[in-house]
Amino acid sequence: MSEVRVRFPPSPTGYLHIGGARTAIYNWLFARKHGGKLVLRIEDTDAERSTEESIKGIIEGLEWLGVDWDEGPYFQSAFAAEHVAAAEKLLAAGHAYKCFCTKEELEARREAAAAAKADYRYNGACRELSPEEVAAKEAAGLPAVIRFKVPQGEGGVAFNDVVYGGVERNYRDIEDFVIVRSNGLPLYLLCNVVDDIRDRISHVIRGQDGLVNTPRQILLYRALGTTPPTFAHMPLTLDLKKAKISKRSHGEIVAVQFYRDHGFLPWALVNFLVLLGWSAGDDREIFSKEELIEAFTLEGVNRANSIFNYRKDDPKFFTDPKAININAHYLRTIPVAELAQRVRPVLEKEGLWDPAYEGEKQEWFHKTLEMSRERFHTLTDFATLGRAWFADDFSMDETALQKNLLKHPQMKEWLPQLAQRFAALPEITHDEAERVAREFAEEHGVKPGVPINAARAVITGQNKGPSMFEVFAHLDREKVVQRLREAGKYFEGQS
The missing domain is CATH 1.10.10.350 (Arc Repressor Mutant, subunit A)
Structure with missing residues (x-):
């Protein structure tokens, strides 16, 4: 295999959620398995929704998980000139054209297609405008988007997805898609491709919901004179009602920081998230870092969507029971000195920390952890179920x-x-x-x-x-x- 270069490109429009974290982990494992590079790219071109707080939260979440990157973070907005230049290159080469169709015209065509119970695709009304017609419309001040000119006739886009196998899409099923808005800002489809070309990305490992964009992006790669990378699309993570896990619909319970604040150990969460859609081909569920890197392959990723079994109504098992059990395993087996460092901030937060626990009472403190951890599931249990060890004001079960x-x-x-x-x-x-x-x-x-x-x-x-x-x-x-x-x-x- 030639040099492996993968990327994790989150949009800074909220916290790092478990679906995004799993994608980052898969990319990280693949890079480490093959001695490659992981690029962190913040796709911040949506200025209205991108925030500094979100960027900080994403980086802190990755650092807490132990998912380290080799290059970046790069910010997509810093390369805006490259995105515009790529669009101009496509226009000059005849791979794109300016479209002056108004929103009202497009909406009328959609309604007509719906009335005829037909699928709507842009009809190419501006595809064959002459240079003179384009110049006249521009002189009249008419706004225009830039559309990619999809090849016509027989044929299509075919590629092999590492997870889903052979995928084909006929040209006739792909409309001439917009790559630059009427305000001059390039869209994600183009920006993403240009960034991947610049960063020399060899493998695009992302969620299954990105599969629908892949044929169009392959057309862009080819039009820009580049061989497309290898694609591997991960199955989605769903809730018990088979709805996609998302920040908007599921709230903080799907945030990485939620698990950090509720007493999860970083590697325990990594171990659990990897198992949401991947298997080593055996019955193993507990992996050290070295074991997981050695065992991980894209071929081990399942096609079927995974189920995240969180339970908001159960204060003890507030999330997927498997996640709780994996965390409990690590809680009981990591060296007690490491556990002590993990427990300290939990006790400090609750006003239960005694500096002597790192001094003359250290032996007592470590033995307390050894004795009590066998029945605990999260770090916060030491300050709740185990409060009686550290204070007299404890509640009774x-x-x-x-x-x-x-x-x-x-x-x-x-x-x-x-x-x-x-x-x-x-x-x-x-x-x-x-x-x-x-x-x-x-x-x-x-x-x-x-x-x-x-x-x-x-x-x-x-x-x-x-x-x-x-x-x-x-x-x-x-x-x-x-x-x-x-x-x-x-x-x-x-x-």
Whole structure:
């Protein structure tokens, strides 16, 4: 394969959403697999909708994901003169012409086609205007667009898409399309081609919705004297109702920043997004960076659209369950030192961070993360479900309250008694905690799980978690004793 050069060309009209991020990731993986280059190009020619905030958000999103680029960011607006020059070149070579048809004339033709139940295509009314007729209309001040002159007669455009296979479109099915507006601004179709030629793009990897433009763009490549790149169109990402995922219709839940702010690890999101439409050809779903680069091929991309199973109504699994599970896997398996760095900003945001966690309390902090992460799914869980490790003002899980406390009203007196047993120990170790808890249960004629689970509820606020003997030994003894002594407050107001 000759030099691989791919590009990711987002429009800065909003945040980086997961569909765009997946396209960027596929391009990035392909470039890294083949030792190629990834060009970041910001297509900012829509001045009314493009914003600096969006540009910043796109770049921050890519950086957070770890999708690094080799060239750019280039801004499409900086090359406006090249786009205009290309249009003039096409005019001079007879591949394009000026069209003076008014909006009213075009609309009347569309309505007539609709009334006849026929497909509408521009009829080429201005295609054969003589130079004198063009000059006369220009002298009269009539506005004009520039249309590409599609070849007529038999034949068409044929190309092989890496994902969808052979694609053909007859010339007669392609109208003479506009490449420059009447205000002199070139359209996306032309700008995109000119930019790809300048950036020497070898492979265009983009969403399936771009497939409809490909025959027209191939005509532009050829007319500009360039061999078209190889095309690979990705399947669309749909919601559960089979609607295309988009910023406009789905809101922030499809934004990359949403996942960052809700406790996702960057590589976990990359791993999940790659699987939306691609397979390594086996059952693997978890990949390291090196494994994914090695395994990725465009041939592994599916033709069928993928389903993004987000759930706005479930506060715990607010997004695709597979995404949550992949994130939980990485949360539980990355080195604890790395996890500590990821958790720190979450705790800082909630006012739970102690600088000592990077000093004299670092060992305690790391062990806390090791103990608690097995049941967590996102980084934010450390500040919500795990809040009791770092603060005394934590809420109690309703299941823990009902099942482990209120179901056993005797715990109102028993837990303070258990607190006295722990307070009498010179040190709470795992073995001593187990001995005291089991003896306490035996003396009161209940199974050990009854007081142990009740203690879990008032000490951690949770129904499940790590071994309570480890919790007794790890959490500050004064906190253990205090929380057991205050167990009665959970029974106040209960009949």
